[in-house]
Amino acid sequence: MFKNQTSNLKIYLLTLLSFLTLLSCKTSITKDNTAVDNFAAADQIIEDIIIPTFPEATFNILDYGAVADGVTKNTVAIKLAIEECNAAGGGTVLIPSGKFLTGAIYLKSNVNLHLEDGAVVLFSTETKDFTPLVHTSYEGQELMNYSPLIYSYKEKNIAITGKGVFDGQANNANWWKWAGKEEYGYVEGEPKQGDDHNLPRLWAFSDKNKPVSERVFGEGHQLRPQFIQPFGCENVLIEGVTILNAPFWVIHPIKSNNVTVDGVTINSHGPNNDGCDPEYAKNVHITNCTFDTGDDCIAIKSGRNNDGRQVNIPSENIVVENCDMKDGHGGVVMGSEISAGVRNVYVRNCTMDSPELDRAIRIKTNTLRGGFVENVFVKDIKVGKVKEAMLRINAYYGTYANQEGDFIPSIKNIHLENITVEDGGKYGVLIKGRPENIVKNVTLKNITIKSADTDLSVENSEPLQFENVTINGKKY
Template sequence: MLLLLCLPQLTYAQQYYNVLKYGARNDSTKLATDAIRKAIAAASKAGGGTVYFPAGKYRTGPIHLKSNITIDIEAGAVLYFSDNFDDYLPMVPTRYEGTDITSFSPLFYAYKAENITIKGRGIIDGQGKKWWDFAEGKSRASQDSKWQQEFFRLNQNILKPDLPGVIERGFMRPPFIQPMYCKNVRIEGITIRNSPFWTVNPEFCDNVTITGVTINNPKSPNTDGINPESCRNVHISDCHISVGDDCITIKSGKDRSGRQQNVPAENYTITNCTMLSGHGGVVIGSEMSGGVKKIAISNCIFDGTDRGIRIKTARGRGGVVEDIRVDNVVMKNIREQMIVLDMQYANTPAEPVSERTPRFRNIHFSNITAEGNQAGLLNGLEEMPIENVTFSNLNIDSKQGFTIKEARNIAFHNVQVNPQIGPAVRAQNVRQLWLDGLRSTMPSAATPPVELTNAEDAFIYNCFPATGTDTFLKLKGAKTRNIVLQNNNFKRVKLPVAQDAEVTERVVGP
């Protein structure tokens, strides 16, 4: 007789490594750096595990993660990172504003690791003020501190940006969380505050998830929120961000260094986030020399940022920003522009097209409600206009409308812009412009809703100007030609079209 034994399936739970058992103190009386390092080493030796911080206050230097390690910071636990600069030596390979260097260790750092996580309901505090003050020159007497000397010793042959800047100072503040060349990175649930520099800054990583994270940095220099740079397959969701610089920024290296690495930022989704204080809500660039492509931004609220969506670059960067979608976004109390595509972030003269020339193309905005100073600015290059941008189903209350320069193939569909001063749309040196159902409920007797200067191939249709509009369309510039109006209702308008003397071609249509 054959006896069959049915055994329960065995399951293996990941081991927990409590940092208190490795010598850490949760009353902030002792630096926990060594204890945390020992706990990570023990977990790594076992093939992976969770390094656990129970409630309490901890002081620590940098934490270096290895593969298959989870950092779990319990609710009630607060990690205060040391502001002693010596604790972040020896210097490690890192990236600073798109330039590859060797510098201070990030506060959380991983290099060529896989399956790493930082999670929990606790708080991590970067105690950034001392870093900010030193970087701004408020607490240093000279440019030759021992840290700067070490930086210069280790970075003699780096590719610097085209224009002089912070690299020449030799004091690069560390990012708060910077995994480099890692796979399967997850940051979940934690609250982060007082970052010395950029807060969450994955570099050259694949499959990054950042979800449910709260970031609070006060007014401070360059303390961006989430900056994934030259990464693939990035998912940012359900985050709440209020910082001293941009809230979320997508980058891919700067100038020659970025072009040499040539690693784009691609396949990013950003959804269900709120952004409060910050220079920009979601920003692409200006360090985008490796290219940025296939980005989807949706279901976000920007309230009180300087700008909403901002894409910026300059001559010398090179790289292409393309295939960007922004949908279902609310912007309120925007102090500058709601939407910016600016290729002249640094004002430089025109030059022949080369690897230094950046490109913006295939960028689309839809279903946006916005209120603030200026509806939008599109500012291309004479030698490389912005290409193929659409605006669909927008409702904007603003002090100023859209300004578009050096662009082609630009379309507005069912867009309402209510500027207090100036036109709803002002375009200069633009080719292939579609205005379909453009509306403005705040007409001005002195200002037409649409003003075109040196515009070619414009098609304006399905418009019904509001009562009080004296002139609907103003044409200027000797290069203005092939302007077509069709299916518009001008019965409330005194003069549908006004042309300056230099505009010689007659407008087609009523």
Template sequence: MQHSRRTFLGAALGGLVIAPALAGPAEAGTAWSRVPAIRRRIRPPRFPARTFPITRYGATADGVTPCTEAFRRAVEACAAAGGGRVLVPAGTYLTGAIHLADDVELHLEAGATIRFSRDPADYLPVVATRYEGVELMNYSPFIYAHGRTNVAITGSGVIDGQADATHWWDWSNDPPPSEGPDKRLLAQLAEDGVPVAERVFGEGHYLRPNLIQLYRCRNVLIEGVTVKDSPMWNIHPVLCRNVTIRGVTVDSPRGPNNDGCDPESCVDVLIENCTFDTGDDCVALKAGKNADGRRVNEPCLNVLVTGCVMRDGNGGVTVGSETTGGVRWVFAWDCEMSSPHLERAIRVKTNPERGGYVRDVHVKDVEVGQAADAVVEVALDYENKHTGPYFPDVGGIEITRLRAGTAPRAFTLIGNPGNPIRGVKVSNSVFENMTEADVVTDVTGFELRNVRVNGHRV
């Protein structure tokens, strides 16, 4: 098997380079020198020392009495006073949508649980949001802010979306009611250039909202909390600047499309010391989709992912599939990834309908215990689409000091015919128990330096 694998690699299309071992660590040239400046720019917001307990505004901690109005009044009072902390004391609070304001920190004490209603009517009226990379008017995300400065969600409590197979997740199924017809309708509206204000969904439609979405906000902090069982993506900053997500646990491995954290078209993002156990990608960097992504045309730039643990998920650190606005300067290091249900560790996914670019993705010092598919996947045929009018430009991917234990393949690299992946470099890395041949097609500049697979240098 090893002989056939090495022959396969040597015959892979587009210029595999087998290079000698390096004398020193294979850092990504000057790319990593950008990290300190990015990190200095990312500063969590600070808030006035004023506290507004939701119990002062009528909240009851019995998990049954609706507290939506109490949350609204507490946020309004906090904002009117010039900002501070909206405090959620220990106990369980049932609520509909929570909308944050400028200079408001939503803080959950130890033992506090915000439990979100399963009634879609509690997330109306519709708000401006994004669904899988396309803007529209839809059900409110459960915790939402739009155009705000200095917003935070902190503490050691639990944010529970209460989604399950009969609430919210059932909308992802094929039998009606389901999201399929609405997804196709939204895509067509975007292709036709219908204004966002006229793309009205919500009641009578089945596009699932996110658990936490902060939209066009500046100075964002999410720290310490546990989030679980979202209708779909758990944490979704969109078009934000200066975002810190630190010490968060995402416990949502059963839900469809339950991504952990998806910064989309954001600039300067730190995701640090988080744990992800998800029903889809753990961290996924996005930049809008197709016609609507070209209309908005905002990239995702300067993202740092460090000290994180990834368990279940379709990918550990992922870029895509919504890449239309472009993704660049991504740095991931000191992460641990392992699960029988973690399909890939490092993943880039896009297709010729998305367009855009993925450049300058740098990964180092990652431990992958077990993966269910390829350790590293770069695929330009996502959703089995090989041709189209908008070929993505993908390359400049560098990985060093990655150690993988068990997986079917080290690499799945699939470009488009006539539009190859341009540059994947892996150095000083070990893949210990790979059981199948790699898949490498339509790739130029695939370079391995001091890489061992199953005990053999390749």
């Protein structure tokens, strides 16, 4: 009873702190010279996140028959080590130096999957090695599909750590071509994810509220698995590892609470290769990571269309700091699968720089997705080069693909400060809100954008609030 009371008190205090933070931000905007720290709530989120710990017991996969030749499949050996570790009350499953080929890995409670320096885990490219099908998600809609390469379902206290490498081995010859794009190996006439038996079928299931158990895909379909997916998990740590060549989204904590992603390097340039996608997730800390991706570096999500509205779990209390964003569609992004909403996002002390990075901060939705984005705080960001904009807010995302509906999104309380941009690309700031519910309360403070083709392009928004902002040498 007392534990629950303590937990409820912490939730109350965090909510109160977030509210007071917003009040402080509003005060600072009115230029009354009040010194405020808009990131006090972020510090509290980090302090309250539970990082899993494990008993000292170690279970070396070599003791379960694993062979480090890069050819022998070690799926069974890794499974046995994890199961014995879990049954013994927890500990570390050790993957030592060497190359180990495997199919899907299922990570159980109280297990730390640890890659020794020099360890390389190669994942099979044969679809049968990612069966049986599991309860998973594809672009914000739940289904039964191929298992993610590393998967957990409703487990508690799990970790993936070490200095080794996970290589999904996805490329134009296997998973990537299912995206249906020639640059990823697709040949006209081959099956692809956009065919009627794939995504349109899943969308129809979602619209009709068909149970997940009846949304069966997998073999004979072309929907790619995520790389790492903790689904409905508590107390998750992913630390230190390098991740290469994902079939689809790389790290996807969905319906999970207390998630730490620390010191991870992601280098994966396939289609939809988002780096880290918290979805319906709470209390997430992403820090000290490097993202070099084929899609958004970090994309915070909360379900697509009817599925998101039915689940109705906003993603909230997410802190991103000390990260380096290279290639990608956006540095830190909210959307586009955002139907249940996103709030309380804090981004600080990051660098974003690449001729192949489209935007630094991005919010994307439409009237089919709907949802809300509120209370986003960004500070101390160094941007080298981006293609399109330092800040891009788009409430018309994907309208070229019939993405219009009846769910007007809400976007408000977006605050950026202490940002320098060397080359902002086409726009310094690009905002396209909806006339039915304009973008509200966007503030820019201590921002210098040295060059951009166009300073500002703002539609259907309250007037931006500037304090010490310079774009192309012009003061705002």
